[in-house]
Every structure is written in C-alpha cells, then in structure tokens.
Amino acid sequence: MTARREIEAVTERIRLRSKAAREAYLARIDAAAGETVHRAALSCGNLAHGFAACQAADKAALSGDRVPNLGIVTAYNDMLSAHQPFEPFPQLIKKAAHEAGGVAQVAGGVPAMCDGVTQGQPGMELSLFSRDVIAMSAAIGLSHNMFDAAVFLGVCDKIVPGLVIAALSFGHLPAVFIPAGPMTSGLPNDEKARIRQLYAEGKVGRDALLEAESKSYHGPGTCTFYGTANSNQMLMEMMGLHTPGSSFVNPNTPLRDALTREAARRALAITALGNAYTPVGRMIDERSVVNGIVGLNATGGSTNHTLHLIAMAASAGIAITWQDIADISAAVPLMARVYPNGLADVNHFHAAGGLGFLIRELCAEGYLHADVRTVWGEGLEAYAVEAVLGPDGTVERRPAPEKSGDEKVLAPAGKAFQPSGGIRVLDGNLGHAIIKVSAVKPEHRVVEAPAAIFHDQAELQAAFKEGRLDRDVVAVVRFQGPRANGMPELHRLTPPLGVLQDRGHKVALVTDGRMSGASGKVPAAIHVTPEALDGGALALLRDGDTVRVDAVAGRLEALVEPAEWAARTPAVADLSAHHAGFGRELFAGFRQLARRADQGAGAFGDAA
Incomplete structure (x- = not known):
C-alpha cells in the first residue's frame, strides 16, 4: 500500500x-x-567492571557473547x-x-x-x-x-x-x-481552565485554584x-x-x-x-x-x-x-478532539478507540506509510489493535473497534472535525513562526491590533492586572528565544489573554518563545525566528505598532511604513537576570550554541 x-x-x-x-x-x-555488539571485544578488565555488581548467573552469562x-x-x-x-x-x-x-x-x-x-x-x-x-x-x-x-x-x-x-x-x-x-481522569480540563481564568481576574483566591489544580493532577x-x-x-x-x-x-x-x-x-x-x-x-x-x-x-x-x-x-x-x-x-484531517482541542481527556480518547482506531483509519485512507518497519516487525497495520490482558496474564491483541466509541472525541476520517491538522507556518516582515489553530475558533484566526511589547512574561501579567491590556491587543513577548533565555514556555499567559478574548477583544500573542503543548483558544504566533536576540525583526517593533496575525493567509506582519521600518534600530534587553541562579549559569554554553527554532533549537544535531 x-x-x-x-x-x-x-x-x-x-x-x-x-x-x-x-x-x-x-x-x-x-x-x-x-x-x-559483542562484549567479547572488551578487555577482561573492562568486562569485569561491567558486571562486578551482577549476581553469579548473570556474570557467567555476560562472560560470553551469546x-x-x-x-x-x-x-x-x-x-x-x-x-x-x-x-x-x-x-x-x-x-x-x-x-x-x-x-x-x-x-x-x-x-x-x-x-x-x-x-x-x-x-x-x-x-x-x-x-x-x-x-x-x-x-x-x-x-x-x-x-x-x-x-x-x-x-x-x-x-x-x-x-x-x-x-x-x-x-x-x-x-x-x-x-x-x-x-x-480527575477534574475536567475545561473546569480547571475556568478556575484559572477566574483566578487571573481576581475572582477566586489561591485556595480555590490549588484545590482545582490538585483535583486535576491527582x-x-x-x-x-x-x-x-x-x-x-x-x-x-x-x-x-x-x-x-x-x-x-x-x-x-x-x-x-x-x-x-x-x-x-x-x-x-x-x-x-x-x-x-x-x-x-x-x-x-x-x-x-x-x-x-x-x-x-x-x-x-x-x-x-x-x-x-x-x-x-x-x-x-x-x-x-x-x-x-x-x-x-x-x-x-483532524480526527481527535482532546483538551485543549476539545473537552475530553486522553483516557476518553483511548476508551473511544484510541490510537488503534486512528491508525487503522489513517492507513486505510492512505495518510500513513503502512509499509514501515517497527519494533514489532513489518508494517504499521499491526498497530491497528487494542491491547488487553489475557487469561494467563500476558498481553493479547484484538482488532481496533470498527466504530469510534464517541465521535465527539475520535472521529473516522470521513467525518473529521476539520480537513487539516491545524499547524501552520506564518511568514512576513516579523520572521517565520508556528501557529496552531485546531483549538482556535475561525473568528479568532485573524487579529490586527496595536502591539504591546514586553521583555518578560511577568511584565505582561502585571499590565493585565493593572488594566492596561483591556482592549484589542497583540501581546508581543520577545527576547524569549533559545539564545536569549533558553526559550521557556509561556503557558501562564493563557488565562489573562483568554480573559481579554472572552471580554470581546481581538487578542493574539506573538513571541520567539514557546507556548505549550496545551496551547489553546487564543491565537499564538510562537517560535518566531530569527529570535529578537539574534537579529530578528521582533526587536524592531515598538509599542502601538499595528501587527497582523493572519492564520488564514499565513502572514505575520508589522504594518509599518517600509522606510520607517528600515530606519529603525533594534531594541536591546538586559538578560543578565535570566543567566544566573537556579542553575542557569551552567547553561551558558547551550545558549551560545543554540540553533534557530526552525532548526530544532538544540545545541547539536544538523542533518542538512
């Protein structure tokens, strides 16, 4: 196939x-x-060190190479x-x-x-x-x-x-x-998110927040x-x-x-x-x-x-x-709705048919290379199964269910939730970025609004609490890339930005940092590269510049006159507070060697 x-x-x-x-x-x-792969190639001293702590039978077994x-x-x-x-x-x-x-x-x-x-x-x-x-x-x-x-x-x-x-x-x-x-499964994820937003607005206290989090992660x-x-x-x-x-x-x-x-x-x-x-x-x-x-x-x-x-x-x-x-x-096609892309959790997904159902559907529709090798042998179709416990205590496998147990959580390919997976690349005069729109409603996928510039996520949270963001806004959190401060996730920004969106404002996030595997309903142009510290155009933005985040057309742009844009000098940030303490000083070499986000953001590994 x-x-x-x-x-x-x-x-x-x-x-x-x-x-x-x-x-x-x-x-x-x-x-x-x-x-x-043959331990016989080791010297006797090498091998003796390698099995010194083993029981006698294991020492005898490891003495050879069979x-x-x-x-x-x-x-x-x-x-x-x-x-x-x-x-x-x-x-x-x-x-x-x-x-x-x-x-x-x-x-x-x-x-x-x-x-x-x-x-x-x-x-x-x-x-x-x-x-x-x-x-x-x-x-x-x-x-x-x-x-x-x-x-x-x-x-x-x-x-x-x-x-x-x-x-x-x-x-x-x-x-x-x-x-x-x-x-x-614990506290439903949508309820956890609701309590987080209430806390961000100051409507519930820390006790209520901790109780909700503890019931979720339990x-x-x-x-x-x-x-x-x-x-x-x-x-x-x-x-x-x-x-x-x-x-x-x-x-x-x-x-x-x-x-x-x-x-x-x-x-x-x-x-x-x-x-x-x-x-x-x-x-x-x-x-x-x-x-x-x-x-x-x-x-x-x-x-x-x-x-x-x-x-x-x-x-x-x-x-x-x-x-x-x-x-x-x-x-x-997008075939699963699991929080933050839906209300269900991963246990509900598994109960609905899980990966066995999904793999069978994807193989049948030609979306997967079914002829690959796996640790189980030849062919991915062997994974279109459900594992169960046999009468003798070993694993038995039966074919994945023919129908989803809950099509609101796991849909067949012919009834997919949307025709595309939702991960898109944005390009424009601000650089390249990733956006995930599977959890973003269509009416929120294009945002054009004045920029509010921050060099630290705590600055954004303080601005929210002070009411300075209660408007249409593109929140720009820059100097968050791998070379700047290790590219942290900024998931704590989700509740305040979600509150602003719920108030009827047009809201988006733009950052050279990461968001999270739990990226949610607010459009977020993340992993912007080049990062601000490394010559990226995010460093040219100023408060009040109009920024367009367009997940439909795939654009990320500052709507600034070209002549003015070309004349600007990059902003700088004092990152010294992010380079020491909590072990961060030990990672200075990693920051210096870090590759761009679109190259994996690591300190090594290049197949090009």
Whole structure:
C-alpha cells in the first residue's frame, strides 16, 4: 500500500534533501554494529567492571557473547507523577529478561523535569535544553558498550525527544520505548481552565485554584490533557517504537505490567544475536518520521514537536522543515478532539478507540506509510489493535473497534472535525513562526491590533492586572528565544489573554518563545525566528505598532511604513537576570550554541 500523493511528495523531498546526511549516518551505524555488539571485544578488565555488581548467573552469562544484555535507560524520579510509576519497571524488565534467556542492567538514569512545576519559574529556562542533557546522559550510560539492545523509560515533554536522540545516536542497537501511561481522569480540563481564568481576574483566591489544580493532577501517571507528554506517546506508537497498543494504558495495572514485560522480551528478540535484528537507526527512516508528523496533525498534538521532530530526525541524518510539517498538516484531517482541542481527556480518547482506531483509519485512507518497519516487525497495520490482558496474564491483541466509541472525541476520517491538522507556518516582515489553530475558533484566526511589547512574561501579567491590556491587543513577548533565555514556555499567559478574548477583544500573542503543548483558544504566533536576540525583526517593533496575525493567509506582519521600518534600530534587553541562579549559569554554553527554532533549537544535531 502506498501513501497519498501529498504524503509521498513530502516524503520524497525529505529523502532527497537528506540523502548525503542519511548515507553518512547509515555508514556510521553499520560500522558500529560490526564493532560493538559483542562484549567479547572488551578487555577482561573492562568486562569485569561491567558486571562486578551482577549476581553469579548473570556474570557467567555476560562472560560470553551469546546471551543478549538489555540496557535500561530510565527517567524515574518519585516527585513527578508521570515518572514515578517507573520505579518497579527495572525489576519487571530484569525478570522478563531472565525468563527469555537474557540479562538486563540499568545502564543509566536521565533527568526528568516537569514544565507543569516550572511554568513561570526560573527553572523553565532550563527546560528546552534539558532535552540535550537527557540525550547526552543516555549516551553516557550506553557508552559502556555492554548492551545488545536498549529500552527507554520516559514520558514527558523533553524526556522522550532526548531519549530518541540518544537511541538514534546508538542507532546500531535495537531500541524499544516503554511508557508508564496516563493518570486516571480527575477534574475536567475545561473546569480547571475556568478556575484559572477566574483566578487571573481576581475572582477566586489561591485556595480555590490549588484545590482545582490538585483535583486535576491527582495521582501517578501523565497529565491527562493532550500536551507534549501525551503527544510523545502518540509519536512513539506512530513511529513504531512502542509495542502495539501500549501508549495510554494507566499505570499500576496488570495490563501495564504485562506490556512492560512484553516490551523487554521483544527488545531481546530483535538483537543481532537473533534472526530479527532491528537496529533502530535503520528502522527509523523518512517514512517513519512522516508518519509521526501525520499523527501529530491528525490528533491536534503539541506545537513543541515542531522543534523536537526536527532535532530527533536530524539525529538519524534526516532533515525536515517547518514547511514539511505544515504541508502535511494541510493534507491530513483532524480526527481527535482532546483538551485543549476539545473537552475530553486522553483516557476518553483511548476508551473511544484510541490510537488503534486512528491508525487503522489513517492507513486505510492512505495518510500513513503502512509499509514501515517497527519494533514489532513489518508494517504499521499491526498497530491497528487494542491491547488487553489475557487469561494467563500476558498481553493479547484484538482488532481496533470498527466504530469510534464517541465521535465527539475520535472521529473516522470521513467525518473529521476539520480537513487539516491545524499547524501552520506564518511568514512576513516579523520572521517565520508556528501557529496552531485546531483549538482556535475561525473568528479568532485573524487579529490586527496595536502591539504591546514586553521583555518578560511577568511584565505582561502585571499590565493585565493593572488594566492596561483591556482592549484589542497583540501581546508581543520577545527576547524569549533559545539564545536569549533558553526559550521557556509561556503557558501562564493563557488565562489573562483568554480573559481579554472572552471580554470581546481581538487578542493574539506573538513571541520567539514557546507556548505549550496545551496551547489553546487564543491565537499564538510562537517560535518566531530569527529570535529578537539574534537579529530578528521582533526587536524592531515598538509599542502601538499595528501587527497582523493572519492564520488564514499565513502572514505575520508589522504594518509599518517600509522606510520607517528600515530606519529603525533594534531594541536591546538586559538578560543578565535570566543567566544566573537556579542553575542557569551552567547553561551558558547551550545558549551560545543554540540553533534557530526552525532548526530544532538544540545545541547539536544538523542533518542538512
């Protein structure tokens, strides 16, 4: 089965653009496969250090080169709800490995920070760069050269992209990603958003806000809205890095544990020591990346992946662009309505048929490359299933339901919510930007209004509280790019801007920072590049300039006379307060090396 012409066209131009980098990458991982998957190549001293802490049977097994050893890379910590469920996973994996005739060791841990904790706080300015730290941390663990395959335990925003970059850097090894699952449903997301807006207006106090937040984020597992964390899980399944049907099973359930054991066994089954060798660097190709982009748009996923997908693909020698993402968005229908693109949460999506239903529909309509390789074998159609617990405690799979359990949450392709995915590229004299309109009502998709300029999100919040923004306004928050202050999310601006919109004003946000996987009803032109600190035109804007954000025509413009525009000198900002404290001084090198947002906004990784 071939994909639709529009999907094939984007895939082919990615393939041609990436040809030289991809060939060099494949040559490198092929050479690594010939050199490093046999522990017998290690000296006796190397090997003795590598299994010194193992039990006697594992030492004996690892002394040769015929028993596969599985490296576990974990993002476990017990502060964050999404990663706390990983605590027992290494023991589950080790037991499953022994039963399958292999060995498993924890290769290393990686940091996992939560943007929900750091929103609006200094720590948010480390958030994006934590992706690169995670990639490097995982690489250090795998560099001991003890492993025939690896499993990766991670869920949230920067963790999964960082782990994918590391996995592809060790592309000669098979890699299976093992999720922990979402927390059970709590306070409905629309009610949480309502309380946030009331708090922003001063109509309820902190006690009411904390009570609402605590009822929403109430237990172990991923947050239930469809932000970057749950978009990550969708991507891993769409790209064939999960076992089928495993993304959205709740933590601490028998099925979750059975899926974890099964993933460990599958990772051992696809090493070079068997007959189904599946090195992740060859498994993930241009078609896999395009499938991920299709899934992102079909589900209304996180805008953060317009950064992460570029960085992830580059690690495999594949060069994608914002235009690739936008062109796929234009061709792919929006089939899911999960908050902030609807009222449902990810548990409702899963119950309605979830990714199994979605993948079957997308494959049947030619939106996906169904003939890709996955960790499960050949073909993505094997993922058009629902995973259930069998009578013997193992995983069984049955075909995804023929009909959606709730077409208000998950629609068939023929009844899609809109004909396009909603991620668009804006161009104009202010630069290039990303906008996500799947949650923005059509009447709010074009905003032309005077600019209010801020160099810090706290300045905007103060202006709102003082009543200075109670009008039509394009709020411009600049000097928020990766080179300026690490490109923080500005999600705390959603409630005040939402209040202004609800009052009947025309409102938009323009920023060289990030918004969030939870971008919502206010149009937001984000990731503006070049950023203000790096010669971007945002630095030329002045308070009161008329700015047009046009998500229909794809324009981002300052309506200023060309002669006046050309004569302006860029504004400057004192960013010293953002460069020290809370560890930010340790990331000075990352800020200096950071690439543009449309190049992935990382400190390394270039497939071009």
